[in-house]
Structures are given as C-alpha cells and as structure tokens.
Amino acid sequence: MATTKWSLDPTHSEVQFKVKHLMITTVTGYFQTFSVEAETEGDDFDNTASVVFTADVNSINTNNEQRDTHLKSPDFFDTANHGEIRFVGNRYEKTSGDSAKLHGDLTIKGNTHPVTLDVELGGIVVDPYGQTKAGFTVTGKISRKEFGLTWSAVTEAGSVVVSDEIRLHAEIQLVKQG
Template sequence: MANVRWLVDPTHSEVQFKVKHLMITTVTGYFKTFNVEVETEKEDDFTSASSIIFTANVDSIDTNNEQRDTHLKSADFFDAENHGEIRFVGNRYEKTGDDSAKLHGDLTIRGTTKPVTVNVEFGGIVVDPYGQTKAGFTVEGKINRKEFGLTWSAVTEAGSVVVSDEIKLHAEIQLVKQG
C-alpha cells in the first residue's frame, strides 16, 4: 500500500508563539504563512509517519505591531533576509496516551538546528461536509531562543529583562488527507 499524504488546511490552522515582555506580560505572535506535510504508512495511524515537515515563512511574522515585527525580522532576531524559513523535521511520533503524543524532531532557526520535542494532542479524524478526511492536532512546546542564535537582549534601567529567553510554541493544525 502506498503512503498516505496529508497537507495542512491553512484556513483551519494557526501557528503562534508567546514570549514574556519585561517579565510581566506575554506577547503573542503568529506566522501567517506556514506549511505542514505528513506522510503516513497507515491511513489513520500517525505513529507510522515516515515524513513530518513543518515550515514557516519568517517574513509572515505578525505580533500586531509593525515596528516590533520589523525588529523580529532583522538580524537582531530571525534575520529573515538570510534565513527566511523556520523548519521542523519530525523523526518520531511517539504515542503517550489515547490522544496524546510526543513529536521528536529537528528545529532549524537562523541556520542552527537542534533536537526539539513537542507535546501533541490528537483531536481525531473526521470527514467534513465536502467529503474530505481531516485530522486535527494541538501542538505545544518550549524552546530557548538563544540556543538558535536569537540572542538580542536589553535590560531596563531598573534591571528587568526586556524579552525572556523561553519561547512558548502553540499550534492548531488541521491536516487534509490527499486523494
């Protein structure tokens, strides 16, 4: 049997990150342009995935503040001019419960690749009103931005850190089974 290919449904998916600002509030950002492609050996068994690839376009970053977005795209952070894509290649989908799993893989940001494990909640598989088979996932994880070369830092006059090192990742992903 041939592998089953799944592609992201971008209108029913979102990718966001959260970072502490001044250590008192959290700023949320989104990647508006991203892609997810998965190949499974068995139709509805994602533990059989032979390929899981996520990419995000750095230029599509949106934190609801144009000046901040421009700074994030600059060489101080993502360096979009030289590193326009964030890439995660999953190498193991490990079921940990009925609807929970850990996805292990390699995350590349700014040309630096590190192993990362994220938590996955499997929402299930359904056929939508148009006859398309869809699978839903909630993905959550944390990374240290400095491990990926995002080392810009500033401190307030009172000694508070402006941007935390820990970045929380959250994604709602809906995949569509390809014919």
C-alpha cells in the same frame, strides 16, 4: 500498508508563539504563512513516517509593525539571510490516549537543534465535502538564544526585556491527499 500523504488546511490552522516581555506580560505572535506535510502508514498517525513544517519568517505578525520589523532584522531572525523556520519530525511517540511526543529537528536562523513537541490528536473525520481531515494541537517550549536569537536588553531596574523561553502553540488541520 500504503503510505498516506497529508497536507495543511491553512484556513483551519494557526501557528503562534508567546514570549514574556519585561517578565510581567506575555506577547503573542503568529506566522501567517506556513505549511505542514505529513506521511503516515494508512490513516494511522501512530505510524507517522515524517512531518515537515515550514514557516515564512517574513509573515510574522505580533500586531505591532515596529516590533515585527525588529524581529525580521539581524537582531533576531535576520530574514534577509534566514527567511524560513523548518521543523522535520522524525519520530512520533504515542504516550497515552490521543497524546504523543513528536521528536525532530528545528532550524531557526541557520541553527538546528533537536526538539520534542507535545501533540494531541483531536480526531480524524470526513468533512461534508468528502475530505478526510485530522486535527492536532501542538505545544512546546524552546530557548530562543539556542537558535541564535540572542538580542537582549535590560531595563534600568535590571529586568530582562525579552525572555529566553518561547512557548509554541499550533492548531493544525491536515487534509488526506489522493
């Protein structure tokens, strides 16, 4: 079967992360510039050969300029030396119905670790312009400290300022190429 290439439809996709602040509220951030490329056998995502996701860390937006500047600093992402986040998916494992696990390697700040993401296929349709599109919801959790994002502070009462666990959420729409 022929290989099918898929590329991101950026106007119908978003990538966000959520982290606990002071362990009492959740702060949401987005990457405004990112890409996804995938290869499948035919149009069948159950036979996904590869998925490559990249995000420009300089495009981070938490709706707070001071916090965004801190996140770009060496305390966190160190964008001067590590401006890209990269995930290379190497195994798509269908679990049930439209649900799957995407296994791969995530690189943040020069640290690469295996990660498994939950994927829900929303469907594959042909849009009014004749383009075949596939939609996905992707979720997961990572330890920020495992990837070298170790900045930490504690309040006077002993509460952690920023949690270690980062929740990932993406709405991805891909367009079939060629």
